[in-house]
Amino acid sequence: MFSKACEYGIRAVIYIWSKSTHGVKLGVKDICKGIDAPEFFTAKILQSLAKQDLVSSTKGPNGGFYISKEQENMRLLALVEAIDGDKLFRGCGLGLKHCSEKHPCPIHDDYKNIRENLAKLLSEKTIKELAKEVTSGKATLTTIGV
Amino acid sequence: MFSKACEYGIRAVIYIWSKSTHGVKLGVKDICKGIDAPEFFTAKILQSLAKQDLVSSTKGPNGGFYISKEQENMRLLALVEAIDGDKLFRGCGLGLKHCSEKHPCPIHDDYKNIRENLAKLLSEKTIKELAKEVTSGKATLTTIGV
DNA sequence: GAAATTAAAGACTGTTTTATCCTTTATTTT
DNA sequence: AAAATAAAGGATAAAACAGTCTTTAATTTC
Numbered sequence: 001m002f003s004k005a006c007e008y009g010i011r012a013v014i015y016i017w018s019k020s021t022h023g024v025k026l027g028v029k030d031i032c033k034g035i036d037a038p039e040f041f042t043a044k045i046l047q048s049l050a051k052q053d054l055v056s057s058t059k060g061p062n063g064g065f066y067i068s069k070e071q072e073n074m075r076l077l078a079l080v081e082a083i084d085g086d087k088l089f090r091g092c093g094l095g096l097k098h099c100s101e102k103h104p105c106p107i108h109d110d111y112k113n114i115r116e117n118l119a120k121l122l123s124e125k126t127i128k129e130l131a132k133e134v135t136s137g138k139a140t141l142t143t144i145g146v
Numbered sequence: 147m148f149s150k151a152c153e154y155g156i157r158a159v160i161y162i163w164s165k166s167t168h169g170v171k172l173g174v175k176d177i178c179k180g181i182d183a184p185e186f187f188t189a190k191i192l193q194s195l196a197k198q199d200l201v202s203s204t205k206g207p208n209g210g211f212y213i214s215k216e217q218e219n220m221r222l223l224a225l226v227e228a229i230d231g232d233k234l235f236r237g238c239g240l241g242l243k244h245c246s247e248k249h250p251c252p253i254h255d256d257y258k259n260i261r262e263n264l265a266k267l268l269s270e271k272t273i274k275e276l277a278k279e280v281t282s283g284k285a286t287l288t289t290i291g292v
Numbered sequence: 293g294a295a296a297t298t299a300a301a302g303a304c305t306g307t308t309t310t311a312t313c314c315t316t317t318a319t320t321t322t
Numbered sequence: 323a324a325a326a327t328a329a330a331g332g333a334t335a336a337a338a339c340a341g342t343c344t345t346t347a348a349t350t351t352c
Contacts, residue, residue, distance in 0.1 A: 001147065001234065002241075004311095005309080005310080007239075007240050008241070010240055011240055011241075027327090027328065028328080028329075038310080038312080039312090040313070041310065041311050041312080043330090044311090044331090046329090047329070057330090058320095058329080059319050059320090059327080059330080060319025060321090060326090060327060061319070061321060061326065061327045061328070062320070062328090063319065063320080063327075063328050063329065064328070064329080076253070088147065093147065093153075094153050094157055094287075095150065095153035095154070095157075096286070096287070096288070096289065097289050098289045104284075104285050104286070106276035106279045106280060106287070107222070107271065108285065110267045110271070113263075114260065114263055117259075117263060121253075121256045121257075121259075121260065125256070133252045134252060138250075139250050139251055139252040140245075140251065141240075141242070142242070149339075150340060150341090173297090173298065173299085184342080185341095185342090186341070186343070187340065187341050189300085190300095190301095190341090192299090193300060196299085197300095203298090203299060204298085204299080204348085204349075205297080205298050205347075205348040206296090206297060206298055206348060207296070207297045207350045208297085208349090209349065209350085211299085293352100294351100294352085295350100295352075296350085296351075296352090297351090298349080298350100299348080299349100300348090301346070301347090302346095303342100303345095304341105304344095305340100305342075305343095306341075306342095307339080308337100308338080310338085311335080311336075312333100313332100314334100315330100316329105316332090317329085317331090318327100318329080319327080320326080321324100321327090322323105322324085
């Protein structure tokens with residue numbers, strides 16, 4: 001469903017949220033340790049997100065990634081689109097180039113429905129909410145205990 | 147969502163269904179022309195499906211691919227699983243190795259819901275139904291008119 | 293039986309995704 | 323100013339995915 005990059009990206013951003021409530025910055029190493037993701041690969045994703053202004057970053061000692069005031073209400077949908085683009089939400093389920101209401105593929109309506117449910121879910125969820133689930137212990141971002 | 151191989155495979159099987167109601171066999175070339183898919187690549191997919199007994203085939207003149215009596219009630223789910231495996235239906239939305247009810251990722255429940263809807267859709271749809279939509283002109287498998 | 297036809301099988305190429313490493317740049321601390 | 327730190331950026335490598343081509347095997351037609 002989501003690409004690896006997107007999975008790491010989502011986990012990373014939720015992690016940053018869950019740890020840096022009061023302006024504390026987190027380094028890539030910390031983050032990747034916390035979410036059990038490959039360091040340099042995840043760094044690239046975060047850099048891309050920073051470029052797109054979905055997260056903030058500063059270099060130098062005590063620098064790292066953090067979430068600014070303006071980024072506080074980020075939705076999951078924005079994150080997914082920033083990393084994976086909109087291919088998950090646009091385009092035909094069977095790969096037809098010109099699938100439309102008028103010339104639908106055989107699963108057009110059902111697929112559309114699934115997709116809209118997914119888009120709805122992603123657009124409703126804020127990172128803040130998700131982070132809260134982690135800090136409260138209800139959810140986790142890494143393999144624990146087993 | 148689905149891989150290219152899966153898209154071509156689904157289209158191919160629906161096409162076979164829609165054209166070979168009375169035991170007529172269709173060659174790969176015909177099929178690929180009919181669904182606007184790359185020939186050799188799609189051939190591989192059909193061969194794999196034949197090996198897995200989801201479609202039937204015979205070699206030689208007037209040979210080709212067809213659907214046997216036993217394959218008549220094939221569900222879309224079986225097709226997708228045969229080509230893409232179950233990765234779409236199993237595994238965590240955020241890629242966690244040990245995500246479970248007990249140790250869920252932050253989107254566990256919602257993702258599970260989406261996934262179950264998808265699985266339900268795919269397990270309910272028969273290829274026969276989908277083919278009927280094509281033969282009746284309600285749906286299409288290729289780019290038309292534009 | 294020989295020729296023609298068609299799927300099956302395997303080798304090969306190209307692209308995208310995933311991942312790692314190394315260098316550069318910006319920032320802070322001393 | 324120098325040293326240390328951390329993100330940014332570039333280069334490379336491995337794996338998965340997508341697609342093509344060639345040869346082989348089975349079947350039918352003649």
